Structure formats: structure tokens, C-alpha cells
Amino acid sequence: xxxxxxxxxxxxxxxxxxxxxxxxxxxxxxxxxxxxxxxxxxxxxxxxxxxxxxxxxxxxxxxxxxxxxxxxxxxxxxxxxxxxxxxxxxxxxxxxxxxxxxxxxxxxxxxxxxxxxxxxxxxxxxxxxxxxxxxxxxxxxxxxxxxxxxxxxxxxxxxxxxxxxxxxxxxxxxxxxxxxxxxxxxxxxxxxxxxxxxxxxxxxxxxxxxxxxxxxxxxxxxxxxxxxxxxxxxxxxxxxxxxxxxxxxxxxxxxxxxxxxxxxxxxxxxxxxxxxxxxxxxxxxxxxxxxxxxxxxxxxxxxxxxxxxxxxxxxxxxxxxxxxxxxxxxxxxxxxxxxxxxxxxxxxxxxxxxxxxxxxxxxxxxxxxxxxxxxxxxxxxxxxxxxxxxxxxxxxxxxxxxxxxxxxxxxxxxxxxxxxxxxxxxxxxxxxx
RNA sequence: GCGGCCAUAGUGAAGUGGUUAUCACGGCAGUUUGUGGCACUGCAGUGGUGGGUUCAAUUCCCGCUGGCCGCC
Numbered sequence: 125x126x127x128x129x130x131x132x133x134x135x136x137x138x139x140x141x142x143x144x145x146x147x148x149x150x151x152x153x154x155x156x157x158x159x160x161x162x163x164x165x166x167x168x169x170x171x172x173x174x175x176x177x178x179x180x181x182x183x184x185x186x187x188x189x190x191x192x193x194x195x196x197x198x199x200x201x202x203x204x205x206x207x208x209x210x211x212x213x214x215x216x217x218x219x220x221x222x223x224x225x226x227x228x229x230x231x232x233x234x235x236x237x238x239x240x241x242x243x244x245x246x247x248x249x250x251x252x253x254x255x256x257x258x259x260x261x262x263x264x265x266x267x268x269x270x271x272x273x274x275x276x277x278x279x280x281x282x283x284x285x286x287x288x289x290x291x292x293x294x295x296x297x298x299x300x301x302x303x304x305x306x307x308x309x310x311x312x313x314x315x316x317x318x319x320x321x322x323x324x325x326x327x328x329x330x331x332x333x334x335x336x337x338x339x340x341x342x343x344x345x346x347x348x349x350x351x352x353x354x355x356x357x358x359x360x361x362x363x364x365x366x367x368x369x370x371x372x373x374x375x376x377x378x379x380x381x382x383x384x385x386x387x388x389x390x391x392x393x394x395x396x397x398x399x400x401x402x403x404x405x406x407x408x409x410x411x412x413x414x415x416x417x418x419x420x421x422x423x424x425x426x427x428x429x430x431x432x433x434x435x436x437x438x439x440x441x442x443x444x445x446x447x448x449x450x451x452x453x454x455x456x457x458x459x460x461x462x463x464x465x466x467x468x469x470x471x472x473x474x475x476x477x478x479x480x481x482x483x484x485x486x487x488x489x490x491x492x493x494x495x496x497x498x499x500x501x502x503x504x505x506x507x508x509x510x511x512x513x514x515x516x517x518x519x520x521x522x523x524x525x526x527x528x529x530x531x532x533x534x535x536x537x538x539x540x541x542x543x544x545x546x547x548x549x550x551x552x553x554x555x556x557x
Numbered sequence: 558g559c560g561g562c563c564a565u566a567g568u569g570a571a572g573u574g575g576u577u578a579u580c581a582c583g584g585c586a587g588u589u590u591g592u593g594g595c596a597c598u599g600c601a602g603u604g605g606u607g608g609g610u611u612c613a614a615u616u617c618c619c620g621c622u623g624g625c626c627g628c629c
Contacts, residue, residue: 154591159592163595179591213591306591396590417591420590422590441590441592442589445590449588449594471587474585530595534595
């Protein structure tokens with residue numbers, strides 16, 4: 125249940141979201157832990173940084189280790205030793221990102237005449253052994269098949285065939301025991317035609333209806349019927365950059381009365397600058413008394429902008445992924461006009477940081493910049509706003525060295541810094557006047 | 558001292574008498590938005606030295622220098 129406490133002059137909605145595993149102050153950011161782990165971070169560290177909820181993934185946990193196994197081990201919370209709220213993405217995005225052919229396939233396009241080499245690449249894992257790989261498109265088409273009933277796809281791990289229906293995806297998430305469930309949706313590419321987006325909206329609504337019916341039935345017949353234990357189910361709005369389709373999708377889902385609403389399909393394949401009309405529209409037409417989740421967004425500046433347009437929930441792989449690739453966010457000190465970004469990204473692998481003895485950000489209060497991991501015990505569970513580095517932090521030079529050596533501590537420090545930056549930003553947004 | 562083997566990018570290695578000499582790691586520069594990512598894409602950088610054979614030598618031959626191994 126979402127409670128809107130107050131709306132700031134700049135448009136930010138400050139509220140509380142109640143879940144079976146506790147209350148979350150909104151707006152909030154969910155660190156991404158796709159396979160049941162926020163890469164390189166311990167649950168207690170996430171807590172100490174001010175994380176109140178994390179995101180995990182239905183598709184990945186279903187494939188490995190399997191939701192039944194997690195259930196038999198006491199559920200996802202116990203399995204990963206995180207006792208706060210968990211949201212799982214439905215896997216719709218993963219399945220359709222397979223179809224879009226990003227990532228590996230983007231980089232291992234295999235022409236027919238290079239078929240011998242194809243057998244030596246990882247992509248071989250998801251080729252149909254019985255089919256001729258005549259090129260990327262044919263290969264990918266064979267990986268995902270959508271019907272009205274659901275979606276057939278091949279595991280990226282071993283190529284095995286699987287079928288997701290809206291009902292099955294609800295069942296998996298209930299087995300995992302998560303707090304907020306996403307229904308199976310159709311997430312089209314940013315390059316999709318209007319006709320394809322229309323079809324995605326149609327199926328997404330139809331699947332949402334089935335997911336909700338199944339969820340309500342399932343919840344009523346299990347321990348989840350106790351109000352304090354009942355998880356939340358979102359509806360996911362699609363419609364690409366078409367305002368009329370977004371309106372249609374939103375009104376159909378609102379009609380079905382979900383616990384909250386997610387705005388999907390904007391974080392991928394689009395130039396982010398193009399999405400703001402849609403985000404603004406969503407902020408205007410979604411129910412005031414339900415939480416709004418802008419899926420997959422974004423940079424710190426994106427999040428600032430989106431909260432002011434009425435979004436409450438965010439997740440993004442950028443802080444964690446960029447950290448592992450050496451990039452960290454720092455507050456932009458040179459900010460002059462309102463149009464300048466508030467955060468800038470620097471890459472610690474650049475040679476200019478090799479002998480830089482400053483912490484990542486002198487104005488940052490994170491454990492990497494302050495250098496006192498664990499010394500504060502568990503007493504402080506929220507970031508200290510405007511905390512300054514106290515001179516005991518890890519230097520850019522040292523972290524640069526660790527990253528070059530591929531040392532785990534390097535990843536831990538940069539991830540800590542980036543996540544703290546995001547979580548501290550959310551804390552600031554919630555307490556603005 | 559004698560004999561054998563070797564010398565190719567910063568490092569370690571391929572390969573060839575004939576357009577632009579290959580690969581890995583390292584270096585440098587980019588990319589990353591509901592994680593198929595400790596990933597990916599680019600770029601830069603090489604024939605020890607002096608002769609000889611040949612239309613043409615990094616490649617074949619000789620000397621020198623340096624290294625490794627064996628023998629006295």
C-alpha cells in the first residue's frame with residue numbers, strides 16, 4: 125500500500141510504500157541484484173548505505189537455481205540473507221532482449237560463411253543445433269516465439285526450451301516469496317513499428333488481466349491472504365513513444381486496479397531525451413494514491429527529473445555496472461546553469477587518475493571516500509546527507525590500481541561509491557523543501 | 558675456449574622469398590539505462606646489428622653482438 129505524504133513544489137511526491145517485509149520511503153532507488161546478489165555487495169552494506177529494497181529477476185532465478193529450489197530453502201529473502209523488501213522483474217524484458225539481440229549477439233554477428241567459428245563462440249549455446257545459422261536475425265528469431273498464450277524462449281545458459289505464461293510468471297514469483305511482483309509483459313524494441321507497439325500493448329493488457337486474476341486467486345488460497353503478508357502486483361504500461369498508445373495502455377491497466385503501476389519499455393533502445401513527454405504524461409494520468417515505477421531509469425540526472433514528473437520508484441544497472449567498468453559518479457562542481465547536469469562520470473582507469481591521491485569525491489560520505497568500512501557498526505542505517513570525506517578514504521590512484529589489477533576490492537569500492545551516491549541522492553530528494 | 562639452439566610490438570609467442578607481418582596480454586580512447594556484461598568496440602605500437610645471394614630478404618647464407626643449453 126502506498127501513502128502519499130506530501131507533494132513538493134517541484135513536483136516530487138514524498139510517500140511511504142508498505143510491503144510484507146517493511147516500509148520504504150519514497151521516492152526510492154532499488155539496487156539491481158539480478159541473480160540474487162547486488163554484485164560485490166553484502167546485504168548489510170546495502171542497508172548501511174540506505175538501501176531499503178532491492179530488485180531481482182524472475183527469468184534468471186527461474187533458470188538458475190530454480191524457484192522451487194529457492195522455495196524449499198525458505199524463499200528468496202532467506203536464501204540471499206536479505207530481510208528487506210524485494211521486487212522481481214517478470215522476465216519479460218529479458219526474454220525480449222534476447223529477441224532484440226543485444227549484448228553478445230551484437231558483438232558476435234555470425235555470417236553464414238563463418239559457421240565454423242560460430243561453434244566456438246558462446247552464442248553457440250543458444251543456437252538451435254538443428255537449424256542453420258544464416259545470420260543474426262534468423263538466429264534470434266528462433267530464440268523467442270510469442271503467442272497469445274505466452275512466450276517460448278531458449279535459455280541463454282544451455283539453449284533449453286522454456287515457456288512463460290502470465291500465470292507461470294506469477295507462480296514463480298510467489299514461490300520466490302517476493303514483496304512486489306511484475307506481470308509478464310511485451311517489451312518492444314525502440315525501433316518497433318507502430319503496429320508492433322500496438323500489438324505489444326494489446327498482449328500486455330491481456331496478459332496483465334490474466335496475471336491479476338491468477339494472482340488474486342492464488343493469494344486468496346494461501347498464506348498470502350493475510351493482509352500483512354500479501355505481496356503487491358504492478359501493471360506494466362507499454363506503448364513506446366506514442367502518447368495515444370500510452371494513454372490506452374494506462375487506462376486499461378488502471379481499470380484492472382493494480383497495487384501500483386510501472387512504466388516499461390523506455391530505458392532501452394531509446395534516446396533518453398525522447399522519453400520525457402511520456403514520463404510527464406504518466407505522471408499526470410496515473411492514480412495519485414498508487415506508486416509509479418519508471419523501469420530501468422536511469423542516470424542520477426534522469427532520476428531527479430523523473431521524480432519531479434511524479435515517479436516514485438527506480439532501478440538501474442548503471443551504478444553497479446559502470447562501477448565494475450571503472451566509472452564513478454561525482455557531483456558536478458562546475459555546475460553553472462540549471463541545464464548543466466548535476467553529476468558527472470569519470471573513469472578511474474584513465475591515466476590522469478594514476479597518481480591522484482584525492483578520494484573519488486571529496487564531498488562524498490560513502491565508505492570508499494571516507495575509508496572506514498564497518499567502523500560504525502550497524503547504528504547508522506541511512507546515509508548522512510552532505511557528509512564529507514574525512515581524509516581517510518581510498519585514493520583514486522589506489523582504486524585505479526586495483527581496477528587495473530582486476531582486484532575484487534576495486535569493484536567493491538567503486539560499486540559502494542556509486543550506490544551510495546544514488547541512495548544519498550534519493551534521500552536528498554525526499555527531504556527537499 | 559669449442560659446439561648446438563635462438564633473436565619478430567612494452568611482454569610472451571605465431572608466420573612468410575612477393576600488396577598493408579598475425580595473435581594474446583599490456584597501453585590508450587570510447588560504449589554501457591526493467592544486467593546474456595570483472596564485458597564490448599575501436600586505436601596505437603614490431604623484424605638485434607653489419608654484409609652477401611636475389612628482380613625482390615623479416616624469411617636463405619656469413620660476420621658481429623646478446624641470450625639459453627651442452628662439452629672441455
